[in-house]
Amino acid sequence: MREHTVTLQYRKGIHARAASLFAKEAERFSSKVELEKNGVRINAKSITGILMLKIPFGATFKIIVNGPDEDECLTTLVQLAESRFEEEL
Amino acid sequence: MAPEKRPVLLTGEKIVEGIAIGKVFFIDKDFSLIPHLTLRGGQKAREKERRRLTTAVKKCEKELVSIMEERHLPKEATSILEAHRMMLVDPELLHKIGETIMDRAVNAEWAVLLVFDEMMAHLSSSDGDYYLRAKVADLEVIRDKLLFSLLGGAGRTSYIKDLPTEDFVLCAHSLTLSDLSSLTKNPHLRGIALETPGGVSHLTIVLRSLGLPTVLGADGLLTEVVGCDEAVVDGLAGRVVLSPSPADKSAYLKKKQAYDDYFDRFLHDAGKPALSRDGSMLHIGANIENVEDVEPSRRCGADFIGLFRTELMFLEKGDIPTEDDHYAVYYEMLHRAHPMEVTIRVFDFGGDKEGGIHATGAMGLRGIRFCFLYPDVFLPQVRGLIRAASLGNLRILLPFVSAVDEIHEFKAILKEQAKELKLEKNLKHIKIGAMIELPAALFIAEMLAREVDFFSIGTNDLVQYLMAVERQDKALSQYFSHFHPAVLRALYNLHHIAKKARIDLSVCGEMGGDPYFTLLFMGMGIHALSMTPLAIPMVKNIIRSSSVEEGRALLNRLLMTASEMELRETLEKEMEQRYPDIFRKEWLDNLKKNGG
Numbered sequence: 025m026r027e028h029t030v031t032l033q034y035r036k037g038i039h040a041r042a043a044s045l046f047a048k049e050a051e052r053f054s055s056k057v058e059l060e061k062n063g064v065r066i067n068a069k070s071i072t073g074i075l076m077l078k079i080p081f082g083a084t085f086k087i088i089v090n091g092p093d094e095d096e097c098l099t100t101l102v103q104l105a106e107s108r109f110e111e112e113l
Numbered sequence: 114m115a116p117e118k119r120p121v122l123l124t125g126e127k128i129v130e131g132i133a134i135g136k137v138f139f140i141d142k143d144f145s146l147i148p149h150l151t152l153r154g155g156q157k158a159r160e161k162e163r164r165r166l167t168t169a170v171k172k173c174e175k176e177l178v179s180i181m182e183e184r185h186l187p188k189e190a191t192s193i194l195e196a197h198r199m200m201l202v203d204p205e206l207l208h209k210i211g212e213t214i215m216d217r218a219v220n221a222e223w224a225v226l227l228v229f230d231e232m233m234a235h236l237s238s239s240d241g242d243y244y245l246r247a248k249v250a251d252l253e254v255i256r257d258k259l260l261f262s263l264l265g266g267a268g269r270t271s272y273i274k275d276l277p278t279e280d281f282v283l284c285a286h287s288l289t290l291s292d293l294s295s296l297t298k299n300p301h302l303r304g305i306a307l308e309t310p311g312g313v314s315h316l317t318i319v320l321r322s323l324g325l326p327t328v329l330g331a332d333g334l335l336t337e338v339v340g341c342d343e344a345v346v347d348g349l350a351g352r353v354v355l356s357p358s359p360a361d362k363s364a365y366l367k368k369k370q371a372y373d374d375y376f377d378r379f380l381h382d383a384g385k386p387a388l389s390r391d392g393s394m395l396h397i398g399a400n401i402e403n404v405e406d407v408e409p410s411r412r413c414g415a416d417f418i419g420l421f422r423t424e425l426m427f428l429e430k431g432d433i434p435t436e437d438d439h440y441a442v443y444y445e446m447l448h449r450a451h452p453m454e455v456t457i458r459v460f461d462f463g464g465d466k467e468g469g470i471h472a473t474g475a476m477g478l479r480g481i482r483f484c485f486l487y488p489d490v491f492l493p494q495v496r497g498l499i500r501a502a503s504l505g506n507l508r509i510l511l512p513f514v515s516a517v518d519e520i521h522e523f524k525a526i527l528k529e530q531a532k533e534l535k536l537e538k539n540l541k542h543i544k545i546g547a548m549i550e551l552p553a554a555l556f557i558a559e560m561l562a563r564e565v566d567f568f569s570i571g572t573n574d575l576v577q578y579l580m581a582v583e584r585q586d587k588a589l590s591q592y593f594s595h596f597h598p599a600v601l602r603a604l605y606n607l608h609h610i611a612k613k614a615r616i617d618l619s620v621c622g623e624m625g626g627d628p629y630f631t632l633l634f635m636g637m638g639i640h641a642l643s644m645t646p647l648a649i650p651m652v653k654n655i656i657r658s659s660s661v662e663e664g665r666a667l668l669n670r671l672l673m674t675a676s677e678m679e680l681r682e683t684l685e686k687e688m689e690q691r692y693p694d695i696f697r698k699e700w701l702d703n704l705k706k707n708g709g
Contacts, residue, residue: 035489036433040251044196070205071196075248076235 026098027088034109037080040071042109047071049104055091057101068101120358121341125331126311127351129647131376132369133304133326134362135280137344137355140288150220162214166207166221169262173201176258193251193432200255222263229256277301282346284338284353288316297323304346306353308334319425322406324647328353349702375700379650383414387653389635391660397653398456398643400621404442407449410646414653418455419643420510420569420621421446423494424462433490439497447504454506456546456569456643459484459494461512480513480548485522492530499531502539510546510569515553520545520564546617550574555603562614569643570607572622576600595624596681598674601633605672608637619643628695628704629688631655633671636664651695658692 034042050057050068057068059077061084066073068087079085087105089097152158177198181191200206206228213224233249276296280303283296287309293316296302304326311317311329320327326348337355338344345354345365349372354361387395398419399410410418426434426442447455461480484491498509511523524545531537547554547561550571554561562568572595577584579599582592594600604620611618619641624630626644628651634642635656642652667687674680685705689696696704 039248039432040196040200041192044192044199047199067205070203071199072203072206072232075200075252076232078236 025088025090026094027086028098028102029084029086030102030105031084032079032081032109033106035081037083038074038077040075043071043074045109046074046101046104049100050097053089053091053093053097053100055089055094055097057097058088059085060088061085119356120361121337121355123306123331123333123337123353123355125306125328125351125353127348128311128317128320128327128329129324130348131304131324131326131372132349132365133280133282133346134357134365134369135282135301135303135343136277137338137341138277138281138283139338140283140285149223149226152214152218152220159215159218162219162221162224163211165263166210166214166224169221169259170201170207173258173262174198177201197251197255197258200251201258222260225256225259225263229253282306282344284334284344286335293319293323304348306331306334306344306346308332318422319402321645321647322402324409349700372700375697376650379654379695380413382657383412383650383653385414385653385657387416387656389656389660390658391662393635393661394640395635395656396619396641397649397656398619398621398641399646399649400626400643401646404445404449406646407446410649413646413649415453415646415649417453417641417643418446418450419619419625419641421455421457423458423460434493434497436493436496436500439494440500441497443497443501443507444504447501447506451504451506454508456508456510457498458510458512458548459498460490481511481519481523482513485519492526495526495530496534498543499527499534499536499539502542503536505542507542508544508546508567510548512548512571513551513574514547514549514561515551517557517560517564520547520561524564549607550622551578555607558607558610559614562610562616565616567617567619568607568611570604570618570620570622570625572600572604572620572624575603575622576624579603594677594681595627595630596684597677598680600624601671601680604634604639605637605668608639612638617641626652628652628655628692629684632659632664632688632691633668633684634664635659635661636666636668655692655695 032038036042038046047069058065059068059074060066061077061079064077065088066077068074077085087098087101089101091097152162177194181194181198210221210224210228213219213227214221217224217227219227229252233252236249236252276299278301280301282304283302284306285308287307288296288305302325305320305323306327307329308331309316309329317329320329326346328346328348328351331353334353341355343356343362345352345357345361347354347365347368349368354365357365387397389395396416397414398417399406399413399415400420400422401407401410401418402422402425407418426438443457446457459481460483462483478486484494498507501507511519514520527540527543527545528537531540544566546567546569547565548569548571549555549558549561551574558568573584576593576595576597580592580594580597582589584593608618618639619625620634620639621643625634625642626648628648631642631652632655638661644652667684671680671684674683689701
């Protein structure tokens, strides 16, 4: 299992489109992926789960991955949260 | 035959004058009529509901996919639809709804309502996040899709398309702006009655611009309307009559005919210029919020677009409009309005408008202050404006200005963005104006006049801040008066300052379109007024039948008046005597809107 704490750099916060992008990226990996914020943990392959976590710009949250491709998965998702939203949305 | 329903009279707030009679078309936005069933018959009945849910989800997904495939949508729209699709088929969501069916023994519709209510409540407990509304709106879309699919329809939009083919009046608790935009395309819609209170909200502004007889705040509408076939919306008296008796109906038809005749007489001459009897020309503008309002404004006799409010774009999209969104709307606007000048006001999110934006109340974070604080909202707008300026005729209006520095800052932003876009050449086509609505702006008007090309007076806010009274506060409504001598003096001084600085000035709040003030404005020497399109024909009529000289005499008399009550009484009496055709006894209640 690996985890990493990130700070969201996307100014609009995680809205529906951002959540869908995140869930899609998570779905590509066979590892189990979860997000945790303020003690609440959700399945990051579920778009509604991500939305319900309410992640605004500048918030910190934890990405927790567990499975065979966890290294690559974690790198991809951290990058997404820290920079790529801005480019892709 | 069903038993005859007795007539029901409801009272509310009149929003748009006129009378509408027609079949009732009822939208149950609150879903209170959606069947809430407790399941009997154990496991089997619950399994059946779960299967209904799965089928409904599949159907909705198919619909979404076909929309994405068939229509050539911009990339952004597709990605929103894709997000909606993912939410819809999210296994966790389905599991939750399924669990609710099983555990609580409720039908699928009820389970959907329960689960979504909980999610929305959770999101709404958020912490001042101004994108919140967009997220809740996304959930609403999915919920409505699911519900209507479960109920055998194909989604709210198509449900709204299924409208009567004869004259009808719309009854509902409230309406979203997107409901309205699909409804108003129907030629049989005659009037609107809603339960939701009026006040100064975006919905009210849009309803006003539609010009259909409208009453808001009709308490009890939702319960009384069930089983009613016909209704009257009396936008003159602020009444809704459900199941009118034959006698009611004929009386209302008579009243309707009389009012329509009265109004149409002015509309007939609206195309003629607003030239006073002594040869002074006034320019009459229209205040609008939609590109579609340009044509109706022209028909009402508008010479220019005096105020285009842009906040609606934000609310319609439920997200921050992009530079391309802005550009597309402004381009279309300038193109359709050509050769008229168009004044586009940058975002003015006020305490009085709905929206998920930071509710800060009337004092505080509004207008240009908000724009400077949120560059991610404002810069795309500025860039869109610069790009559209190549068409010419563009005037940019800055709301809530209180300092000269703000004008400098805006100009710097404009220059910087134009440079980035390599469109510096467009800057020479842009005129910049300041909205004068704060007392601070009144006192530095001379300095502001040196920095801008025009002034626009927002009388509603000006009166609110001069008198220190919130417009919505009914208990204080006697203080919110356009007849206060301070208001008259403020306008008079501003006119002189603008004249001396040789810049344009127009009055664009409610006062601009109030026929009681038209002659006074002429007397002051004001050359431009902007108003809701429906007010134009009457104001033009007054101008054509008066002289500036008469106006000046009246102004001189009133400038000496110290009492608000005396000023009001004198002006009302004068106008009613001078223009008996306009200020007809039976319509006086509708003409007296301001103050008191």
